[in-house]
Amino acid sequence: MDLVAEAGIDVSDWSNFRGGPSKARVNPKYCYEWAFDDGEKIVITLWHDELIRENGAIERRFNLNAHVKTEQNGNRKARRTRLRAALTHALNAKLPVRVIVVDGTRGALGKDTAKVKARLLDPAPWAVVHIRGDGEILLRRGMAAAPSVDQFSISELGSDEPNRRAVSGSVIARDGAVRRAVLDRSLGLCEYCKAPGFRTSGGQIYLETHHVVPLSEGGSDRPTNVIALCPNDHRKAHHSSKKDEIRMKLLKILESI
Ligand SMILES: [Zn+2]
Numbered sequence: 001m002d003l004v005a006e007a008g009i010d011v012s013d014w015s016n017f018r019g020g021p022s023k024a025r026v027n028p029k030y031c032y033e034w035a036f037d038d039g040e041k042i043v044i045t046l047w048h049d050e051l052i053r054e055n056g057a058i059e060r061r062f063n064l065n066a067h068v069k070t071e072q073n074g075n076r077k078a079r080r081t082r083l084r085a086a087l088t089h090a091l092n093a094k095l096p097v098r099v100i101v102v103d104g105t106r107g108a109l110g111k112d113t114a115k116v117k118a119r120l121l122d123p124a125p126w127a128v129v130h131i132r133g134d135g136e137i138l139l140r141r142g143m144a145a146a147p148s149v150d151q152f153s154i155s156e157l158g159s160d161e162p163n164r165r166a167v168s169g170s171v172i173a174r175d176g177a178v179r180r181a182v183l184d185r186s187l188g189l190c191e192y193c194k195a196p197g198f199r200t201s202g203g204q205i206y207l208e209t210h211h212v213v214p215l216s217e218g219g220s221d222r223p224t225n226v227i228a229l230c231p232n233d234h235r236k237a238h239h240s241s242k243k244d245e246i247r248m249k250l251l252k253i254l255e256s257i
Pocket residue numbers: 190191192193194195229230232233
């Protein structure tokens with residue numbers, strides 16, 4: 001329940017049963033649920049051991065249609081149907097999916113006897129890559145379905161982009177491929193504070209790209225010197241009284257990536 005709330009879903013109705021607020025987290029209407037969809041935000045649970053690494057990405061591939069047909073347990077069948085509806089919604093509306101990763105042992109097929117040892121809200125958003133006609137669903141960690149954009153990609157920000165002069169320093173042409181690589185590397189999260197970028201009106205994830213050592217000081221225009229930041233941290237990197245300290249921290253982060 002705490003993780004669902006942390007992902008931004010309203011959990012006040014969990015208290016609305018005979019167990020009352022003190023038992024809210026074991027409200028059977030919600031606590032076994034696999035998907036939460038409030039119309040704007042979608043949260044699902046995935047088993048850690050079912051995640052696979054493919055082509056450098058973390059993915060989960062499964063077929064809900066097959067399961068829905070063979071499932072005997074009515075509750076689980078309904079949960080699967082709701083999970084499929086939530087993921088279809090995410091795909092169609094290009095919404096990111098937040099994932100609660102669950103570790104433990106599953107119970108017998110068709111039973112609610114799983115023993116959960118650990119739960120974690122993945123800080124990175126996931127995307128529904130496809131839902132095929134035969135029901136196969138592919139989920140991928142990162143923002144595959146909603147590419148990130150930075151301050152240089154959005155023309156409507158216009159000339160009053162506050163860091164424009166400080167950011168550019170000169171008229172050296174920037175390498176769009178480097179920014180692209182950095183934004184992809186960020187998975188849509190500020191690489192300093194780990195907060196997700198906000199969603200633009202075009203449905204993309206907005207972060208800013210920053211040269212940790214400015215080009216004017218001989219810094220390189222390579223991913224090893226460029227970091228993806230939320231707008232607030234980007235301003236701090238340029239204007240904060242602690243900007244030297246921040247630069248050291250950013251260099252450390254880039255070293256560890
Ligand atoms: Zn940040």
